[in-house]
Amino acid sequence: MTDELKFNFCDMFIYSNYMVVTMNEGVNITPAHNDVLLNVVDTYFKNKKFVYISHRIRSYSVDPAIYKETSKIDNLAGFAVVSKDYKAKSNAEIEKLFLHKPFEIFDGLEEAITWAQSIVK
Numbered sequence: 001m002t003d004e005l006k007f008n009f010c011d012m013f014i015y016s017n018y019m020v021v022t023m024n025e026g027v028n029i030t031p032a033h034n035d036v037l038l039n040v041v042d043t044y045f046k047n048k049k050f051v052y053i054s055h056r057i058r059s060y061s062v063d064p065a066i067y068k069e070t071s072k073i074d075n076l077a078g079f080a081v082v083s084k085d086y087k088a089k090s091n092a093e094i095e096k097l098f099l100h101k102p103f104e105i106f107d108g109l110e111e112a113i114t115w116a117q118s119i120v121k
Contacts (some may be wrong), residue, residue: 002044014044018051018116020109027060034069042067049077051116053110054092058084062091065116067098077119078102078119 005012009027012052013020019040023029041050052070079099081092084107096103102119106112 003008005040009033010064012040014040015105017045017049017120018053018113019044020053020055022055023060025058025060029060029062029066031063031066034066037070041075045075047075049075049120051078051080051120052076053080053082053109053112053116056081056085056088056092062095064095064098067095067100071100076101078104078116080115081105082094082107082109082112 001013001015003014005014008024009029010021010023013022023095027041035054044050070079079101080103081090081095083092089105092103092105096105104112104115106115
């Protein structure tokens with residue numbers, strides 16, 4: 001791991017070619033949250049492909065409009081959702097329609113990391 005970043009809405013764990021993000025309980029993620037993501041990307045992944053892994057261990061909501069902006073991040077190679085929760089997976093299936101990047105859903109974090117490393121090569 002390169003760094004651990006704590007924000008008022010999430011914790012981010014930064015690795016060489018991916019990040020694992022765990023949102024706080026009850027947060028509503030909106031397009032305004034993308035400013036934080038863009039700053040992190042500029043700091044840690046400038047001119048380097050990376051994968052965003054959403055580790056969904058808490059309950060929160062996502063405004064699908066956020067993916068319109070997220071899709072514009074040129075070096076974002078893919079997006080993964082990790083959850084064993086049926087509702088979280090169902091929501092992710094809907095979110096998948098709004099992101100114009102590779103988007104996969106996994107039961108476990110290790111599977112998502114393996115996938116992430118395979119697509120940033």
